[in-house]
Amino acid sequence: MRALRSHEAGGPETLTLDEVEAPEPGPGEVRIAVKAAAINYPDLLIIQDLYQMKPPRPFAPGGEVSGVVDKLGDGVTGLSVGDRVIAVPGFGGLSERLVVNAKAAIPLPEGVSFSMGASLLLTYATAIHALKDRGRIAVGQEVLVLGAAGGVGLAAIELAQAYGARVVAAVSSADKARVAGEAGADDCVIYPRGALDKHGSKALAGQFKAAASGEGFDIILDPVGGDYAEPALRSLGWQGRYLVVGFPAGIPKLPLNLALLKEAEVSGVFWGAFAMRDPKAYAGQVRELFALLGEGKIAPKVTGTYPLEKGGEAIAALATRKVTGKLVVTMD
Incomplete structure (x- = not known):
């Protein structure tokens, strides 16, 4: 072979x-x-x-x-x-x-x-574990998805929509914004590629905050990391959940005073370890994903x-x- x-x-x-x-x-x-x-x-x-x-x-x-x-x-x-x-x-x-x-x-x-x-499995199972288990998503909540045109990002958009949330997609280009919109995102923020200085970080935080309809997001799903993490964390609302998924843009250093001031949670999402430790819960999520697929609410792109x-x-x-x-x- x-x-x-x-x-x-x-x-x-x-x-x-x-x-x-x-x-x-x-x-x-x-x-x-x-x-x-x-x-x-x-x-x-x-x-x-x-x-x-x-x-x-x-x-x-x-x-x-x-x-x-x-x-x-x-x-x-x-x-x-x-x-x-x-x-x-x-x-x-x-x-x-x-x-x-x-x-x-x-x-x-x-x-x-x-x-x-x-x-x-890898993208949708990661997203469902993040949003349901770690993010405790509920109808009417607001979700910011970074890297929203990637595999995990698109899965998160579709799943958050299926669970009745308002979804803002954060992407690095107009073409990616179009893809995220086609997946069901309610709004898009286009962030710059590359390193952000202090001014750029502050400006991006302002963009994220402006995209939230209330005082901030209930859930932020971050499969990107890097310089985008801190501006996103600053847009989290009271008792929001910041979900750490991956670091293709680099491993960030977060100012944890922001978590204290917002009484927020910063939660890791390690789906592979979760699936091994709790195979019964994993099997239930697979069944749910197949049901959503059959209903046309999700579709891998x-x-x-x-x-x-x-x-x-x-x-x-x-x-x-x-x-x-x-x-x-x-x-x-």
Whole structure:
């Protein structure tokens, strides 16, 4: 089988397309013939040894996949060869065959494409965990979403709308504002790209505050970090919840006196650890996401597809922070 693998720490250009033996499933495992693998920011980090997970090399990146079960390990029940499934292995997805624990293979409903299935869990599960568990979202609340045209951002817009919130999207360009608006954002703020000085930070905080209809936002979902974090935190309302999701713009240093003055919460969102620690709650969220998908309230936006041999180009494109929606590598 073919696999796009990392042999040394480095950027997407270091990945090589290798011919390797297909893995065999052990007891309680299944092998998936991968049809599609979505690309996410952790794929860029993991090949540079910058992610919290550091697999032994060589390994293939690719943290979420869809495909067809093509072999069962001993003792597996509830799944059959030929079943359509999705899974979040963390890595290994940029390969034609992948072995996962049978409990991690989730049946993919008929009518949902492999590309859409591969694009669902990491972004939408992160967003639903953030908004419901950490943000305690409620009807009529106001939500500010940073990086709103990315995978997590678009998922958060759709989910917040489904839960009856007013959503303001923060993006870095007019094109991204259009994408966020098409996803259902009620208003958009366009922030400048690059570093912000003190004046720029204050001006952006003013933009965010002006976009809130009341005294500030109830929830801010931040998958961006960097210089955008402090201006966003300043726009949080009384007893608001600031949700820390990721740092493609850098790890910020927040003035915690703002949290005190607003009696606010700054909450981390580590969906992967949550899913491992509370699989029952995770399973319930997956069911809810499939229900919302069936009702047409959410729909992963796949904006680009790449063949396996060009998977490194997909990761490189994501690194530019110019991508909207989800990029997917397909095996066919």
